[in-house]
Amino acid sequence: MAKANGAGPNGSVPHETQVTFLEAIKQAMFEEMERDPAVILMGEDVGVYGGAFKTSEGLLERFGWERVIDTPISESAIIGAACGMSYCGLRPICEMQFIDFIVCAFNQITNFVAKGHYLWNAPAPMVIRGPSGGGVHGGPFHSANPEMYFVHTPGLKVIYPSTPYDAKGLLKAAVRDNNPVLFFEHKFLYRRIKGEVPAGDYTVPIGKAVVRREGKHLTILSYAAMMHTSLEAAEALAKEGIEAEVIDLRTLLPLDEETILHSVKKTNKCLVVHEDTKTGGIAGEIAALLCEKAFGDLDGPLMRVTSLDTPVPYAPTLEEHFLPNARKVFAAAKELARY
Amino acid sequence: MKKELTRQQYLDLYYYMRLNRAVEDMMVKLFRQNKIVGGLYSSLGQEAVSVGTAYALEKKDWLAPMIRNIGALLVKGVRPRDIFMQHMAKYDSPTKGKDGTSHFGDLDDLHIVSPISMLGDLIPVMTGVAMAGRYLGQKTVAMTWIGDGGSSTGVFHEGLNFAAAQKAPFVLILENNLWAYSTPVRKQVPLEHLADRAKAYGIESYIVDGNDAVAVYTVAKEAVERARAGQGPILIEAKTFRRMGHAQHDPAEYVPKEMRAYWEARDPLTLYEKFLASEKLLDAKGRNEIEENINKLLSAEREFAENSPMPPPELAETGVYCTGDDCHKIRAKWERPMAEVTPPRSSVTAVWTVPGFGSGQSSGGANAPIHFGDTQPAAQAAGLEAKSANGGKPTAKTAAKATSKKTVKAAPGSASRKARR
Numbered sequence: 001m002a003k004a005n006g007a008g009p010n011g012s013v014p015h016e017t018q019v020t021f022l023e024a025i026k027q028a029m030f031e032e033m034e035r036d037p038a039v040i041l042m043g044e045d046v047g048v049y050g051g052a053f054k055t056s057e058g059l060l061e062r063f064g065w066e067r068v069i070d071t072p073i074s075e076s077a078i079i080g081a082a083c084g085m086s087y088c089g090l091r092p093i094c095e096m097q098f099i100d101f102i103v104c105a106f107n108q109i110t111n112f113v114a115k116g117h118y119l120w121n122a123p124a125p126m127v128i129r130g131p132s133g134g135g136v137h138g139g140p141f142h143s144a145n146p147e148m149y150f151v152h153t154p155g156l157k158v159i160y161p162s163t164p165y166d167a168k169g170l171l172k173a174a175v176r177d178n179n180p181v182l183f184f185e186h187k188f189l190y191r192r193i194k195g196e197v198p199a200g201d202y203t204v205p206i207g208k209a210v211v212r213r214e215g216k217h218l219t220i221l222s223y224a225a226m227m228h229t230s231l232e233a234a235e236a237l238a239k240e241g242i243e244a245e246v247i248d249l250r251t252l253l254p255l256d257e258e259t260i261l262h263s264v265k266k267t268n269k270c271l272v273v274h275e276d277t278k279t280g281g282i283a284g285e286i287a288a289l290l291c292e293k294a295f296g297d298l299d300g301p302l303m304r305v306t307s308l309d310t311p312v313p314y315a316p317t318l319e320e321h322f323l324p325n326a327r328k329v330f331a332a333a334k335e336l337a338r339y
Numbered sequence: 340m341k342k343e344l345t346r347q348q349y350l351d352l353y354y355y356m357r358l359n360r361a362v363e364d365m366m367v368k369l370f371r372q373n374k375i376v377g378g379l380y381s382s383l384g385q386e387a388v389s390v391g392t393a394y395a396l397e398k399k400d401w402l403a404p405m406i407r408n409i410g411a412l413l414v415k416g417v418r419p420r421d422i423f424m425q426h427m428a429k430y431d432s433p434t435k436g437k438d439g440t441s442h443f444g445d446l447d448d449l450h451i452v453s454p455i456s457m458l459g460d461l462i463p464v465m466t467g468v469a470m471a472g473r474y475l476g477q478k479t480v481a482m483t484w485i486g487d488g489g490s491s492t493g494v495f496h497e498g499l500n501f502a503a504a505q506k507a508p509f510v511l512i513l514e515n516n517l518w519a520y521s522t523p524v525r526k527q528v529p530l531e532h533l534a535d536r537a538k539a540y541g542i543e544s545y546i547v548d549g550n551d552a553v554a555v556y557t558v559a560k561e562a563v564e565r566a567r568a569g570q571g572p573i574l575i576e577a578k579t580f581r582r583m584g585h586a587q588h589d590p591a592e593y594v595p596k597e598m599r600a601y602w603e604a605r606d607p608l609t610l611y612e613k614f615l616a617s618e619k620l621l622d623a624k625g626r627n628e629i630e631e632n633i634n635k636l637l638s639a640e641r642e643f644a645e646n647s648p649m650p651p652p653e654l655a656e657t658g659v660y661c662t663g664d665d666c667h668k669i670r671a672k673w674e675r676p677m678a679e680v681t682p683p684r685s686s687v688t689a690v691w692t693v694p695g696f697g698s699g700q701s702s703g704g705a706n707a708p709i710h711f712g713d714t715q716p717a718a719q720a721a722g723l724e725a726k727s728a729n730g731g732k733p734t735a736k737t738a739a740k741a742t743s744k745k746t747v748k749a750a751p752g753s754a755s756r757k758a759r760r
Contacts, residue, residue: 034681034682037671037673037677037680037681038671040474047689048689048690048691050689060687060689061686061687061688061689062682062685062686063680063681063682063685063686064680064685064686064687065687066474066680066685067680067685069505071501071504072497072500072501072504074463074497074498074500074501075497076460076463076493076494076497076498077463077466077494077497077498077500077501078463078501079463080460080462080463080464080466080467080494080497080498081463081464081466081467081470081498081501082467083463083464083467084452084463084464084465084466084467084468084469084470084471084481085467085468085470085471085474086467087446087452087464087467087468087471088467088468088471088472088475088671088672089471089475089669089670089671089672090471090474090475090671091669092467107457107460107494108460108463108464108494111455111456111457111460112455112457112460112464115455116453117658117659117660117661118437118658118659119434119437119438119442119443119453120433120434120437120438120442120443120444120453121434121658121667122444122446122452122453123661123666123667123669125661125669154659155659155660157660178661178662178663178666178667178669179660179661
């Protein structure tokens, strides 16, 4: 590629069949901004520098100062201003440099952005995105998985993809959605995985889970980086004759109840794996869902493999202990399979 | 008060202040009859601030009220029945009973953004509205209000700083009514003038007597036009007094008697009526006529509001999400060529070459460090519609105007002089 942003001489993006997670996100923003001048990008260091992880590299060169806005370190101002812009028909994308800092704008998101449509019929089409998750030794303030603060907030949509294809398709869908969408990008995946991304425009529907691996003995529900961990565990389980069905939730709000229930009614066992901490994680919500709607179908307890109920520790030994891994998923799945 | 407005403008200001007070008087009655569901917050004695500032806006401009800016809503075109029904949680209210008080808006026609109860949040939101208006080439101005109390929030700083850095066409009215619930302003802020805070953001500010309707309007008009001309955000401190308690339940016994007496003697409507009489703009007969008209209007509006039903319970389940085009067709209203912001014309060189940045000089508007177009070649920048009309430099003319008797201008450069000492 001639330029770092992947833009060809006339702005076309040469698609490779295999792109990184990060490249997929960049392509989604690039193409959406190309498609619609109402789409703008705002955040700390997103312009000249191209973003802390270079997800917006090249966007300023192409779309200019009015559409790629470097902001002060003011998360509340970023989200608030984006909300105001969305009221005027724009579709801003806000980057949180690390998603940990989204809580600095918690009030703006949960009280202003999320409630407007319900209260006074004011849609706020905007995307709040940023790098999340641990496993890269970022420490307690650069490793967060704060998705559940927002899953608990009616009015928001919450997406947490695991593959480049989904990242691109869901980010495009998020930009086009008329609601505020939180888009979590697991930074462990940014450069570690590559995947097929087709040339041409496509979106992935928000609110739809996908079956990543078919199985009949138990269902493993997961998302983001832990999706890959779960698949790894499923491989190992298969060697022992346990066929796990692995489902990638992709969207946490709204949750795809249909796909979850369909699978659990088939396998009769459910294990939820997430990198978020245990108490108040999505696993608890799924447990309640299964109790309400599939209680008679369950042959065993809902089990969960999650991070510890602690802040994310810094030292590699501590963080590895803190995080779920394929071994822990394998052990839990084996235990569940015995029921 | 000086005679500079047209007769109609003087009378408009009077009408809306009268209407503001009459609407709130009627709501006090409704409150006492238990017809108002939640709290009732009074702007008694502050009508000149709401009315005088909002009257400076054009129809296309945007505003977002605070709880005590019923007058601003009336000026912008909100019907009194909507205000009554909001407070009474009626089905026909703008929020259909989902929220109360001044918490409603209108994106399509009146250009009003609904506030939330958390103070200060409107400042970045209206900054975004201002930036969007500029981006779309609409030449609109966004205005909101903040109290002396709300000016201590973190988001006040984040929002105003961002607006200043962006030179957003934004006017912030700091309505200093001396009390944040029961806490006097002196216990909150160790400043004589809250407008001094503008210096910290490198923006212009004014101080105005908030009980002088003509002064408020004159200053607001100038601020709105300067913001529209691309000179960046402007802060206006309107000094006034909250005559009632925080809300109806609060007798405000913590307010010293002398303070109350001082401000009651300076009632903005009484002052304005005297002025209008002395200038022979309105006699007793005219005044009675206006009052009769308002009474007639409000009794009809009240009747409509009282006859509106409560919302059906199931309504609570609806409307959390926009369901798409069938729900809202979201389209930006472009008033500049889209080609200006789409490739190839939008392309720039991604390097910082910002003159004045880091020189330690207070921006005062002239050296604002960040403004789109800063790093573009002059010829290209000149082609941008949204670039400020005069390149963001305050002209001698506007600077002189700002130092008129009723206004105080933040001296450009003063902050940096202090810093160098």
